[in-house]
Amino acid sequence: MAPKKSPLVPFIQSLDRGLTIIQMVALSKQPVTLSELAEALEVDRSSAFRLAHTLRRRGFLSCPPGRKDYILGPSMWTLSHQYDWSNMLVRVAHKELKTLANDLNETAHLAVREGKSALFIDSAHANHVIAVAGQTGELVPLYCTAHGKALLADADERELKSQFGQGALTRHTKNTITSLKSLLEECHEIKVRGYATDEGEYAAGMRCIAAPIRLEDGSIVGSIGISAPDSRFLKEQYPSYSKKVLRVAASIAALLNTSEQSE
Amino acid sequence: MAPKKSPLVPFIQSLDRGLTIIQMVALSKQPVTLSELAEALEVDRSSAFRLAHTLRRRGFLSCPPGRKDYILGPSMWTLSHQYDWSNMLVRVAHKELKTLANDLNETAHLAVREGKSALFIDSAHANHVIAVAGQTGELVPLYCTAHGKALLADADERELKSQFGQGALTRHTKNTITSLKSLLEECHEIKVRGYATDEGEYAAGMRCIAAPIRLEDGSIVGSIGISAPDSRFLKEQYPSYSKKVLRVAASIAALLNTSEQSE
DNA sequence: AATCTATATTGCATAATGTGCAATACGGTG
DNA sequence: CACCGTATTGCACATTATGCAATATAGATT
Numbered sequence: 222m223a224p225k226k227s228p229l230v231p232f233i234q235s236l237d238r239g240l241t242i243i244q245m246v247a248l249s250k251q252p253v254t255l256s257e258l259a260e261a262l263e264v265d266r267s268s269a270f271r272l273a274h275t276l277r278r279r280g281f282l283s284c285p286p287g288r289k290d291y292i293l294g295p296s297m298w299t300l301s302h303q304y305d306w307s308n309m310l311v312r313v314a315h316k317e318l319k320t321l322a323n324d325l326n327e328t329a330h331l332a333v334r335e336g337k338s339a340l341f342i343d344s345a346h347a348n349h350v351i352a353v354a355g356q357t358g359e360l361v362p363l364y365c366t367a368h369g370k371a372l373l374a375d376a377d378e379r380e381l382k383s384q385f386g387q388g389a390l391t392r393h394t395k396n397t398i399t400s401l402k403s404l405l406e407e408c409h410e411i412k413v414r415g416y417a418t419d420e421g422e423y424a425a426g427m428r429c430i431a432a433p434i435r436l437e438d439g440s441i442v443g444s445i446g447i448s449a450p451d452s453r454f455l456k457e458q459y460p461s462y463s464k465k466v467l468r469v470a471a472s473i474a475a476l477l478n479t480s481e482q483s484e
Numbered sequence: 485m486a487p488k489k490s491p492l493v494p495f496i497q498s499l500d501r502g503l504t505i506i507q508m509v510a511l512s513k514q515p516v517t518l519s520e521l522a523e524a525l526e527v528d529r530s531s532a533f534r535l536a537h538t539l540r541r542r543g544f545l546s547c548p549p550g551r552k553d554y555i556l557g558p559s560m561w562t563l564s565h566q567y568d569w570s571n572m573l574v575r576v577a578h579k580e581l582k583t584l585a586n587d588l589n590e591t592a593h594l595a596v597r598e599g600k601s602a603l604f605i606d607s608a609h610a611n612h613v614i615a616v617a618g619q620t621g622e623l624v625p626l627y628c629t630a631h632g633k634a635l636l637a638d639a640d641e642r643e644l645k646s647q648f649g650q651g652a653l654t655r656h657t658k659n660t661i662t663s664l665k666s667l668l669e670e671c672h673e674i675k676v677r678g679y680a681t682d683e684g685e686y687a688a689g690m691r692c693i694a695a696p697i698r699l700e701d702g703s704i705v706g707s708i709g710i711s712a713p714d715s716r717f718l719k720e721q722y723p724s725y726s727k728k729v730l731r732v733a734a735s736i737a738a739l740l741n742t743s744e745q746s747e
Numbered sequence: 748a749a750t751c752t753a754t755a756t757t758g759c760a761t762a763a764t765g766t767g768c769a770a771t772a773c774g775g776t777g
Numbered sequence: 778c779a780c781c782g783t784a785t786t787g788c789a790c791a792t793t794a795t796g797c798a799a800t801a802t803a804g805a806t807t
Contacts, residue, residue, distance in 0.1 A: 231534060299740050
């Protein structure tokens with residue numbers, strides 16, 4: 222597709238092919254057959270076989286019992302379990318986060334879900350020099366913050382119930398959503414329009430917009446948004462702000478999904 | 485260690501090396517330098533460089549901003565997020581589960597944590613033909629079942645509080661643990677001796693032993709155990725039963741951790 | 748059951764590919 | 778500025794991965 226620019230650094234062909242196999246298998250909903258691999262790689266069956274066999278010996282692939290096609294193996298699983306991913310999103314998204322903060326001249330946050338809370342894992346402030354660490358690590362409720370609701374966007378009734386029980390939700394301000402039903406409705410809305418808002422539902426006087434960050438398959442892995450006092454961040458700004466926030470969320474997702482890393 | 489038996493199927497050397505790099509980086513707490521990779525692989529720096537470079541281009545590795553050593557990249561992250569791991573444990577453990585059930589001639593279960601519940605993902609019954617699916621999918625509370633408590637073994641006070649709130653725990657039987665304090669103590673005990681018990685704490689008249697399944701780094705990824713009515717499963721059998729359960733938990737862990745898959 | 752097709756697996760010779768060596772560039776330190 | 782360690786590139790050679798062709802295996806069709 223892309224005209225190879227500078228293969229200055231030689232690619233290790235067979236490793237590259239092996240990685241392609243891993244990704245094919247990981248992305249496919251069904252087990253992948255040898256023929257499919259061979260065809261996708263444009264190599265002979267025998268070559269695909271030996272690559273796959275190597276992956277299998279190392280536990281990166283395995284075969285469903287009795288079958289001879291491939292699925293991901295336990296190595297991939299244990300690696301992803303053991304590895305500390307906590308700053309992966311931060312690293313990938315930090316630049317975009319700063320851009321957002323500068324563009325809108327407000328504070329931008331990056332959050333992930335942590336049980337029944339949203340955890341702020343990074344932030345960027347406008348008019349400040351490159352602050353390496355904001356006061357990240359803050360936990361806020363899912364149901365009454367823009368980030369939290371963005372992270373909940375895909376939740377259905379069952380999930381909300383299991384997370385928040387059947388009791389009423391704790392009220393923090395006069396705007397806090399306290400019924401599961403309204404929360405569910407809001408989630409639907411967020412899912413449709415792509416971003417969530419917080420009209421002082423947790424901290425009075427603060428307004429916030431946040432959008433979920435979605436991988437290719439739609440799964441939500443985090444949220445990014447802008448916060449400011451409602452004296453400065455007016456409702457009229459929702460359209461333009463949300464557009465920017467959505468754009469940034471999309472470009473972070475793109476960075477995550479791109480298999481070809483720039484440099 | 486093991487004398488290579490039959491390298492009948494040739495290994496793709498460079499792919500194999502690339503996988504080793506991925507595992508090294510994933511298992512290391514620190515970023516890994518090129519020199520370390522070269523040394524571990526017993527290849528020249530330049531070769532290690534080209535392998536790592538290929539991995540980086542594909543997003544399987546990346547470099548911390550400004551650094552030149554390696555950490556895992558976004559590809560590994562997105563793959564592990566998107567992939568459906570729900571039956572990984574089942575596949576790897578099923579054989580062992582059957583063995584356990586047959587050995588003790590009782591029902592064996594495999595469970596994973598799902599929020600504040602334990603989810604049974606597989607089971608094996610003695611005296612039955614190979615039942616492909618037991619009634620998996622059952623959710624039981626974490627705090628009053630052997631599997632649940634095995635999954636909680638490493639929990640500290642903070643985690644228990646955040647999971648179960650400060651209220652008393654729902655009583656299911658006269659043996660149910662209802663205070664967080666006793667639960668915490670029991671968790672400690674379980675961690676020390678390696679297995680959890682359930683003396684009819686959820687369903688009266690049922691006794692159960694379960695042990696956590698731990699990866700190399702100690703993280704708990706599931707639990708395996710044996711259940712039976714207390715008329716048949718006596719306290720006297722704890723020593724011998726627990727020994728078997730622990731052994732099986734260990735061998736499942738071994739299957740998960742082994743990078744060299746048998747065949 | 749026997750045949751047939753599709754797919755998996757192995758052997759082997761060849762050439763492409765990955766490798767080590769050596770040279771060069773880079774980044775930080777005295 | 779010179780010095781060191783490390784990263785990166787060029788190049789020639791030989792190891793290694795590849796395609797082809799042969800064989801084995803499994804499932805389907807008759």
